[in-house]
Structures are given as C-alpha cells and as structure tokens.
Amino acid sequence: MDLSYSPAEEAFRQKIRKFLEENAPKKALGEMALAESKAWQRKLHEAGLLGAAWPKEHGGAGLTDMEQAILSEELTRAAAPPVPGQMGIWWVGPAILKFGTEQQKKRFVAHILSGEDIWATGYSEPNAGSDMFNTQTRAEPRDGHYVVNGQKIWTTQAHLANWFFCLVRTPVPDAKTKYDGLSVLLMDMSAPGVEVKPIRQMTGGSEFNEVFMTNVEVPMENRLGEEGEGWKIISQALINERSGIASxxxxxxxxxxxxxxxxxxxxxxxxxxxxxxxxxxxxxxxxxxxxxxxxxxxxxxxxxxxxxxxxxxxxxxxxxxxxxxxxxxxxxxxxxxxxxxxxxxxxxxxxxxxxxxxxxxxxxxxxxxxxxxxxxxxxxxxx
Ligand SMILES: Cc1cc2nc3c(=O)[nH]c(=O)nc-3n(C[C@H](O)[C@H](O)[C@H](O)COP(=O)(O)OP(=O)(O)OC[C@H]3O[C@@H](n4cnc5c(N)ncnc54)[C@H](O)[C@@H]3O)c2cc1C
Missing domain, CATH: 1.20.140.10 (Butyryl-CoA Dehydrogenase, subunit A, domain 3)
Incomplete structure (x- = not known):
C-alpha cells in the first residue's frame, strides 16, 4: 500500500472534512439517544461512507483502501461518534454476505448499513466463553421452524438490538467432533420467548445483558449457512470482530x-x-x-x-x-x-x-x- 496521498485523495479529504464539520454530532455515542445515533449512521450511509468493503449492489460505499484510510483519519480528527450498528457492520454483515442466501442478503444487508436494524451477538453462555464448543443453546427443527431454548450472557446491546446473530446447537445423530452441530441463526429479538435482562457493570452502566430464549420459533430460512457450519461462520466473524475492536x-x-x-x-x-x-x-x-x-x-x-x-x-x-x-x-x-x-x-x-x-x-x-x-x-x- 502506497501511503502518500494523490491530489484526488486530498480533494476527497476536503470533501469528508466539510461533511463532518456540517454533520457530525458533537457528542459521544453513550450521550446520544438511540434515534439520534441511528440518524447519524443514516447520514453517513446516505453520504456513501459506510461499508467500504461491501458490494455496491448491497449498499456498500465502494471506497478504495486510501479513501477508507482518509475517512478514518478525518473521523478521528473531528472526534465524530461511532455508529450504533457497528457490530452489524464489522462482522454480521460480512458473514451474511459470505454465507447468506440471496433472500437473506436482500433482507438484511442494506438495513445493517442504514442503521434500520441493530444487531447483537449471541455466542457466550454461562458455561461457554472461550470454549464456544460447549454451547448448550439448542435449536430443534419442528414444523418448518427451529424451536430455540437456552441462555446467552454478556450480550452487548441486546437491549437496543432488534436482530440477534445467535450460535446454537442443532441435532446431529452421530456427532464425531466438537464442531458438529454448531449452527448460526438470525433471530428476531421481538419473537415471543426472547427475554433480555441487563447486567450492571462496575462502571455503573449496563451495556451488556443476559438473553433468555424459551421456545422461540425461528423460521428455517433464517439459518445462516448449512446446519453444522456454525464454527466456520463464527471463526471468520471473530477475525472481523477482533480487527474491528482494535481499529x-x-x-x-x-x-x-x-x-x-x-x-x-x-x-x-x-x-x-x-x-x-x-x-x-x-x-x-x-x-x-x-x-x-x-x-x-x-x-x-x-x-x-x-x-x-x-x-x-x-x-x-x-x-x-x-x-x-x-x-x-x-x-x-x-x-x-x-x-x-x-x-x-x-x-x-x-x-x-x-x-x-x-x-x-x-x-x-x-x-x-x-x-x-x-x-x-x-x-x-x-x-
Ligand atoms: C465488554 C464485553 C462485551 C462482550 N460482548 C459480548 C457479546 O456481545 N456477545 C457475546 O457472545 N459475548 C460477549 N462478551 C463475552 C466474551 O466474549 C467472553 O467473556 C470471553 O470470550 C471470555 O469468556 P468467559 O467470560 O466465559 O471466560 P472463560 O472462557 O471462562 O475464561 C476464564 C479465564 O480463563 C482463561 N482461558 C480460557 N481458556 C483458555 C485457554 N485455552 N488458554 C489460556 N487461557 C484460557 C481466559 O483467558 C480467562 O482469563 C463480552 C465480554 C465483555 C467483557
């Protein structure tokens, strides 16, 4: 990557700087109401500044590496707040783009960028953190649905999210490895049987939660990838999550x-x-x-x-x-x-x-x- 900026890139920088001067809220994300932070995300999306790596047909920005680097520098310079849908943008969207059906891409991807849908991530459980192979939440197929029962914990933003990227165990008659039977469901948080309870942190805030699922019906078409492909999906999502946290x-x-x-x-x-x-x-x-x-x-x-x-x-x-x-x-x-x-x-x-x-x-x-x-x-x- 050549790190010197061309005149066209410097012009892009000026355009971004002006946009941020006129539009960036002067508040931290935690000081904004959800509607206000979603409006900020929508503005960035409408200006073509979110989802640099995503295909244009799904609402991606189509920025080059250098333009994205300039954008990051200018967001920092302007002390612009992050957007509320970061988890969706960093790892849920890329996972749906890679493993999703055309129908899932159409339904979910553009809404992730625009901020209409806010996603939470459900991997951790009381007995499954670093060791996700211990996942106990079960999804049993029944009449065209999965019926999900189990508990997640430390779920960031579950109290704000309307969709859940949820790791479950689907039945495998003769499981041979610890990977067998792990699957990912895209779960509507407003479905009957989903209960979110905040966890109070030592900072005094409550950014993460417990999520209880009791006989939650998830349509079969909301499974991401194949049954048993959960670890493949999650291990790639974790790479994006870790880079996202750091960058x-x-x-x-x-x-x-x-x-x-x-x-x-x-x-x-x-x-x-x-x-x-x-x-x-x-x-x-x-x-x-x-x-x-x-x-x-x-x-x-x-x-x-x-x-x-x-x-x-x-x-x-x-x-x-x-x-x-x-x-x-x-x-x-x-x-x-x-x-x-x-x-x-x-x-x-x-x-x-x-x-x-x-x-x-x-x-x-x-x-x-x-x-x-x-x-x-x-x-x-x-x-
Ligand atoms: C701010 C925050 C936000 C979070 N948000 C989410 C979220 O949105 N969704 C979600 O699913 N989870 C979330 N988590 C949970 C997080 O992913 C888990 O806490 C983490 O993976 C560790 O799991 P655990 O807490 O069960 O600890 P454990 O896995 O039980 O680990 C306990 C200790 O043992 C060590 N350890 C475990 N295994 C090994 C090993 N193989 N080698 C060496 N040491 C080991 C660990 O490093 C740790 O020190 C969040 C956590 C925090 C703190």
Whole structure:
C-alpha cells in the first residue's frame, strides 16, 4: 500500500472534512439517544461512507483502501461518534454476505448499513466463553421452524438490538467432533420467548445483558449457512470482530488528551513522563497503520486471523495503558466519578479506567489471542 496521498485523495479529504464539520454530532455515542445515533449512521450511509468493503449492489460505499484510510483519519480528527450498528457492520454483515442466501442478503444487508436494524451477538453462555464448543443453546427443527431454548450472557446491546446473530446447537445423530452441530441463526429479538435482562457493570452502566430464549420459533430460512457450519461462520466473524475492536479505537484522540492533560499538570518537562508519552505516541502509530492494513485486507477480501489477534491484543492493552497514564497524571482525582473543579476530566478518566478492563476480555480474551499468536504466528506447539 502506497501511503502518500494523490491530489484526488486530498480533494476527497476536503470533501469528508466539510461533511463532518456540517454533520457530525458533537457528542459521544453513550450521550446520544438511540434515534439520534441511528440518524447519524443514516447520514453517513446516505453520504456513501459506510461499508467500504461491501458490494455496491448491497449498499456498500465502494471506497478504495486510501479513501477508507482518509475517512478514518478525518473521523478521528473531528472526534465524530461511532455508529450504533457497528457490530452489524464489522462482522454480521460480512458473514451474511459470505454465507447468506440471496433472500437473506436482500433482507438484511442494506438495513445493517442504514442503521434500520441493530444487531447483537449471541455466542457466550454461562458455561461457554472461550470454549464456544460447549454451547448448550439448542435449536430443534419442528414444523418448518427451529424451536430455540437456552441462555446467552454478556450480550452487548441486546437491549437496543432488534436482530440477534445467535450460535446454537442443532441435532446431529452421530456427532464425531466438537464442531458438529454448531449452527448460526438470525433471530428476531421481538419473537415471543426472547427475554433480555441487563447486567450492571462496575462502571455503573449496563451495556451488556443476559438473553433468555424459551421456545422461540425461528423460521428455517433464517439459518445462516448449512446446519453444522456454525464454527466456520463464527471463526471468520471473530477475525472481523477482533480487527474491528482494535481499529475502532481512536488512539490519536487519546494521545491528544494525554498531552494536554500532561501540560495542565506541569509534567511535560518530566523525563519519565516524556519517555512514557513518546512510547504511547509510537504505539499509537503502530495501531494506526495496522488498522489501515486490516482495512485494506477487508477491502481486498482477505481474512487475516494473525493480524486481527495481534491487533486485538495490542490495541486493548494500549487502551488500558492510556487510561492508567491519564489516571496517574490526575493523581487522586483520577479515581473520582463526579466532576471536580480541580480536575474537570476526572469523571471520564475514572470511568475509562474501569471500562477498559473489559476490553481485554471482550471478543476473546488476551490469553486466547496469545495462544493464536504463539501457535499460528510463532509456530509454537499446540497445548
Ligand atoms: C465488554 C464485553 C462485551 C462482550 N460482548 C459480548 C457479546 O456481545 N456477545 C457475546 O457472545 N459475548 C460477549 N462478551 C463475552 C466474551 O466474549 C467472553 O467473556 C470471553 O470470550 C471470555 O469468556 P468467559 O467470560 O466465559 O471466560 P472463560 O472462557 O471462562 O475464561 C476464564 C479465564 O480463563 C482463561 N482461558 C480460557 N481458556 C483458555 C485457554 N485455552 N488458554 C489460556 N487461557 C484460557 C481466559 O483467558 C480467562 O482469563 C463480552 C465480554 C465483555 C467483557
């Protein structure tokens, strides 16, 4: 990938900058009502700026690698909020495009980009997290439907979503491997028998939930791929999820906040802090260009499990390093949850410090990413 910008690309940058100045909400995603954040997603979609890697016939933007890189830079520069349908865009849409029937593509794909449909992801269960082969939620075929019974947990956005990308176990008469019988259903969250219960987090928020399914009827035509193809689908979706989590982090913004905080706290002449900030600045550049590489892979239709594991591990650890550094700069104020005259940033830093602990767990824990890196990149023996 040639990283210098042509005049046409610079013109594209100016167009994006103007669009964002005129349209980007000046709020974080968490401060917006769902209708407001959906309207923001719709605007981006209508401007042809969502779904760079998706075919145009399904509403994709048809951007080049460089245009997508410029768009990411400008979204960061404008501090534009992310869109509410990120999970759908990062991994559900690509899975439907790859494994779905024509009917499923027509029904779901454009609605994912426009934000009409918000998706939640149902893999984890009380006894199946890293080990998804332990999935217990059952889908029994009956009269043209699957009847689904089971429980999911840690389901991000289930309270906002109207569709569920749900891993289930379908019956296999003579299962031979742990993969047999895993299947994916596209489930309407408003179907009778679906119950969502929020889980309160240590940040005070409730972004994830338990989802209980009792005799939920899912039409057979809402199975994605074949019965038993669940692991193939999910393992590819996880690659997109991990790259998505890492590339969605705006480290340049964090670096800017950290530097201005260091200035205000009189730490920019301190050799220890200078070293630490320089180190974080280098890591920020590493994640930025890895993000471009993974976007380029997505646009070219390549799946890169090695890069996504490395990016997820590195990016989520880096976000914790930023949060810890900001908290240390603030001293005792970094622990505060409420506003304080001496440290107006304290509330956000305290929240961030707690929230970012979760990121090395979501989407597969750091230990799982290390296993992938050890076995597949370094060629170490499998445990
Ligand atoms: C913020 C957040 C959002 C989430 N959103 C969703 C969501 O939308 N949908 C969803 O389905 N899930 C979601 N999850 C759940 C997440 O995917 C699981 O928590 C994660 O996969 C770990 O599973 P577990 O919690 O069952 O822990 P376990 O798998 O029981 O792991 C416990 C510990 O053992 C370690 N461990 C397990 N296996 C191995 C191994 N083979 N080698 C080395 N160490 C190992 C783990 O690293 C961990 O430290 C979310 C989690 C978080 C924190």
């Amino acid at each position: 969605g982090m705006r480290f340049e913004q964090s670096l800017g906040h950290l530097v201005s905080l260091a200035r205000r706290r009189g730490k920019t002449e301190d050799p220890g802090w200078r070293q630490r900030i320089a180190d974080l600045a280098i890591s920020t550049q590493i994640t930025k260009y890895s993000g471009f590489r993974s976007t380029s892979d997505a646009i070219q239709g390549r799946l890169n499990p090695h890069l996504s594991a490395a990016m997820k591990l590195y990016g989520t650890t880096l976000s914790q390093r930023f949060a810890t550094s900001m908290s240390e700069l603030l001293g005792p104020y970094g622990q505060l949850y409420q506003q304080h005259d001496q440290a107006p940033e304290a509330r956000k830093v305290g929240q961030r410090l707690l929230y970012e602990r979760s990121l090395t767990i979501a989407g597969g824990t750091s230990e799982i990413q290390k296993n992938i890196i050890a076995e597949r990149i370094l060629g170490l023996p499998r445990r």
